[in-house]
Amino acid sequence: xxxxxxxxxxxxxxxxxxAQEQPNPIKFGGSVQLRxxxxxxxxxxxxxxxxxxxxxxxxxxxxxxxAFGKVFLELQDTRTFGAxxxxxxxxxxxxxxxxxxxxxxxxxxxxxxxxxxxxxIYGTERxxxxxxxxxxxxxxxxxxxxxxxxWTLDAFALNLKEVQSVGAPFLHKRDTGTDIYGAWFTQKIxxxxxxxxxxxxxxxxxxxxxxxxxxxxxTHSFKADALTTVFEGAFxxxxxxxxxxxxxxxxxxxxxxxxxxDKSSLTAGADLLSGQDPKSKKITLFDVSYGTNHKFYxxxxxxxxxxxxTGGLQDFYLKxxxxxxxxxxxxxxxxxxxxxxxxxALDHSIIGQEIDLTLSRPLIPGVKTTWGTSVxxxxxxxxxxxxxxxxxxxxxxxxxxNVTF
Numbered sequence: 001x002x003x004x005x006x007x008x009x010x011x012x013x014x015x016x017x018x019a020q021e022q023p024n025p026i027k028f029g030g031s032v033q034l035r036x037x038x039x040x041x042x043x044x045x046x047x048x049x050x051x052x053x054x055x056x057x058x059x060x061x062x063x064x065x066x067a068f069g070k071v072f073l074e075l076q077d078t079r080t081f082g083a084x085x086x087x088x089x090x091x092x093x094x095x096x097x098x099x100x101x102x103x104x105x106x107x108x109x110x111x112x113x114x115x116x117x118x119x120x121i122y123g124t125e126r127x128x129x130x131x132x133x134x135x136x137x138x139x140x141x142x143x144x145x146x147x148x149x150x151w152t153l154d155a156f157a158l159n160l161k162e163v164q165s166v167g168a169p170f171l172h173k174r175d176t177g178t179d180i181y182g183a184w185f186t187q188k189i190x191x192x193x194x195x196x197x198x199x200x201x202x203x204x205x206x207x208x209x210x211x212x213x214x215x216x217x218x219t220h221s222f223k224a225d226a227l228t229t230v231f232e233g234a235f236x237x238x239x240x241x242x243x244x245x246x247x248x249x250x251x252x253x254x255x256x257x258x259x260x261x262d263k264s265s266l267t268a269g270a271d272l273l274s275g276q277d278p279k280s281k282k283i284t285l286f287d288v289s290y291g292t293n294h295k296f297y298x299x300x301x302x303x304x305x306x307x308x309x310t311g312g313l314q315d316f317y318l319k320x321x322x323x324x325x326x327x328x329x330x331x332x333x334x335x336x337x338x339x340x341x342x343x344x345a346l347d348h349s350i351i352g353q354e355i356d357l358t359l360s361r362p363l364i365p366g367v368k369t370t371w372g373t374s375v376x377x378x379x380x381x382x383x384x385x386x387x388x389x390x391x392x393x394x395x396x397x398x399x400x401x402n403v404t405f
Contacts, residue, residue, distance in 0.1 A: 030405055031056075031404045060073065069112070102116055123232075124230065126219075126232055152184075156183070156199075196218050228255040232252075243282065248286060269317055270316050275309065300394070300396050359371045376395075
């Protein structure tokens, strides 16, 4: 990792020095996401639902460096209304760099280097995603080489946690940080796309709980006039806490367009993620740490956000979507049935059912408003998790506006 950092640092310095005389103008942009929520997800309707509003503001600037690539900076402010404890003159230290990178062409056409802080968005976002729903979003610090020639191959080195001493080179500190190394290959042929990928996580918090995990997988998508299919699969191996890892996942979906008229679709699919087998000496729970999980496992974010089912997951779903002429509304309804692969200590495996309703409408170019509401019917697993007194149907609703410029 240190050698990669050193070489890339030299390339960055050279790119900046030679690009100072480039006359390209700076391009500015930005976005605002404002969302109010009514949150009754505690399975206890006797308690009043929580109400809160969050806001995410991003401002970006892009400067072309001519033959030496470009520099991109995206600052972000995130806040929850009223989080300043009632003070209107407090200094909220919310501003951070969501993205800040330099993109350098290493050859005239095919090979580029991206270095800094950037989003990692691949394929369906099941494994690496930007989590655009979040008020913060996901980005990584590191380096990414990309080669394109009718197909694309990315090789990346990411630093999730750094503990080495900065500014004190003569003081040694044991490296207990976390890094990710990986590659992602994409090939498009007519109406098909194949993604092959692999990444290695190296986390060293303490000697007894080191994580050495490799994930290998693929995604295949096929699109025709009457059918669109997506199949994804991955396997994880390695060790954690000196215990071997052997976990897997598989997902498949089929979408039929125009089933209920123009601009409508019906999608049926299943997501299967292995859980922890109590009889196994291995770690068999599949991890989805870097994906945009909000897209896949229900909008109420119980699974792989708030509640992580150690028994794994079986998600069988139907999704209906239609664009209407009435106010240019787009309506969607998602139905999920969740089970766990492995039964819990009380011999239960049904997590529950979730229904997500969404209405969205563009107001003017660059401005979109969305209203959504969801309910969750708890199964025995959720009742065991939240307690015997919390067995009501949970509900959640939001109103959101997105502005891009």
